Amino acid sequence: MRTFDIVVIGAGPAGAVFAKSISKEFSVACIDKKSDDEGSFKKPCGGLLAPDGQKALSELGLNLPKSVLVDPQIFSVRTIDLDSGMTRHYQRMYINCDRHRFDRWLMSGIEENVTLFCGTVTKIEKQDKRYIITFIENKKEQKLSAKFIVGADGAKSGVRKFLNPDYRCRQYLSIQQWFEDKHPKPFYSCIFDSENTDCYSWAVSKDGLFIFGGAYPLKSGKEAFLRQKKKLCKKGFVFGEPIKTEACLVLRPQKSSDFYFGKENAFLIGEAAGLISPSSLEGISSAIISGKALAEAFNTKKNIRREYENSIRPLKRKLLFKNFKCPFLYQPFLRNLVMKSGISSIKVSEKNQ
Numbered sequence: 001m002r003t004f005d006i007v008v009i010g011a012g013p014a015g016a017v018f019a020k021s022i023s024k025e026f027s028v029a030c031i032d033k034k035s036d037d038e039g040s041f042k043k044p045c046g047g048l049l050a051p052d053g054q055k056a057l058s059e060l061g062l063n064l065p066k067s068v069l070v071d072p073q074i075f076s077v078r079t080i081d082l083d084s085g086m087t088r089h090y091q092r093m094y095i096n097c098d099r100h101r102f103d104r105w106l107m108s109g110i111e112e113n114v115t116l117f118c119g120t121v122t123k124i125e126k127q128d129k130r131y132i133i134t135f136i137e138n139k140k141e142q143k144l145s146a147k148f149i150v151g152a153d154g155a156k157s158g159v160r161k162f163l164n165p166d167y168r169c170r171q172y173l174s175i176q177q178w179f180e181d182k183h184p185k186p187f188y189s190c191i192f193d194s195e196n197t198d199c200y201s202w203a204v205s206k207d208g209l210f211i212f213g214g215a216y217p218l219k220s221g222k223e224a225f226l227r228q229k230k231k232l233c234k235k236g237f238v239f240g241e242p243i244k245t246e247a248c249l250v251l252r253p254q255k256s257s258d259f260y261f262g263k264e265n266a267f268l269i270g271e272a273a274g275l276i277s278p279s280s281l282e283g284i285s286s287a288i289i290s291g292k293a294l295a296e297a298f299n300t301k302k303n304i305r306r307e308y309e310n311s312i313r314p315l316k317r318k319l320l321f322k323n324f325k326c327p328f329l330y331q332p333f334l335r336n337l338v339m340k341s342g343i344s345s346i347k348v349s350e351k352n353q
């Protein structure tokens with residue numbers, strides 16, 4: 001069995017940034033199930049990099065390559081309130097990316113002190129203060145041993161389940177479908193519809209395709225998604241036959257205990273730790289920030305947990321604070337007042353919509 005100082009499970013933005021930022025003095029293995037192969041796992045995502053994510057990349061000294069971008073870049077979001085029937089446009093500074101290419105680009109900068117494995121982790125155990133990680137690579141079972149483990153395996157984290165089976169956080173079923181874009185013009189949209197979800201839905205044009213997705217209650221998600229599509233047809237959305245349907249869990253933290261950073265020599269980063277915005281479900285920036293923060297905590301060689309939890313506290317506070325913004329977005333009466341007032345909205349002439 002190969003042994004390492006640290007085994008990272010998951011190489012999304014959190015795990016990839018951790019693996020890029022960890023000192024070469026550590027021997028590190030990083031396991032992720034995705035690859036460049038056709039049919040490989042692709043994280044369902046809107047692929048919009050918000051200003052906080054842009055800032056987090058700048059702090060790593062990273063410039064986004066053209067190969068990650070998709071066409072077109074759009075600077076406003078058409079916000080549709082299906083409860084009141086009102087539509088407004090708001091300026092937004094997202095970067096429209098191909099999420100899979102974004103993840104693969106982040107992984108490409110991982111240095112040779114980190115051994116990358118393409119496989120699916122199936123089991124984690126603890127034996128005599130070391131962690132034993134079992135994974136399947138090319139249909140073959142392998143085991144690694146490590147002094148530390150880092151769970152960067154997203155919303156449905158197996159590492160979190162191993163460490164804290166009682167962890168509970170508000171969760172939604174996120175469903176996305178991809179279509180050929182048949183709208184007269186590409187656009188971004190954000191949809192509120194309290195009949196179908198107390199969260200929100202989105203539409204994003206990407207390289208001639210059109211993604212429609214949303215976060216729905218776990219039990220009735222599929223029906224809510226289909227009902228909402230029907231309502232949006234009346235608002236001019238054109239769906240047609242889906243090219244691809246994807247679904248996954250998404251967390252929506254509400255209280256301090258929804259953030260969990262692990263215990264003993266096991267650490268959680270990114271959405272595995274509950275780090276995602278409860279107001280916008282934007283999670284790429286928190287993943288990058290926490291991946292960097294944990295690597296820096298290891299690099300100090302002091303008390304890793306204390307260093308990590310201290311440096312992540314402002315992010316945790318910021319995400320908790322976003323819950324105060326939620327009623328103005330998700331409470332139909334307050335949202336209606338805000339949209340009616342026109343505060344911060346921009347005028348887009350009807351001819352150009």
Ligand SMILES: Cc1cc2nc3c(=O)[nH]c(=O)nc-3n(C[C@H](O)[C@H](O)[C@H](O)COP(=O)(O)OP(=O)(O)OC[C@H]3O[C@@H](n4cnc5c(N)ncnc54)[C@H](O)[C@@H]3O)c2cc1C
Binds near residue numbers: 121122154248
């Ligand atoms: C539909 C949808 C749309 C979203 N849109 C946006 C958006 O536009 N902008 C934004 O900022 N955020 C968005 N988010 C949130 C964002 O995608 C996540 O918060 C972010 O990806 C979290 O990053 P992460 O690195 O923590 O985890 P992830 O990106 O989920 O990465 C986890 C990694 O772990 C790997 N993994 C998991 N389990 C195993 C296993 N057992 N074995 C091996 N590997 C494993 C996976 O392959 C994956 O690469 C969206 C979320 C959803 C669900």
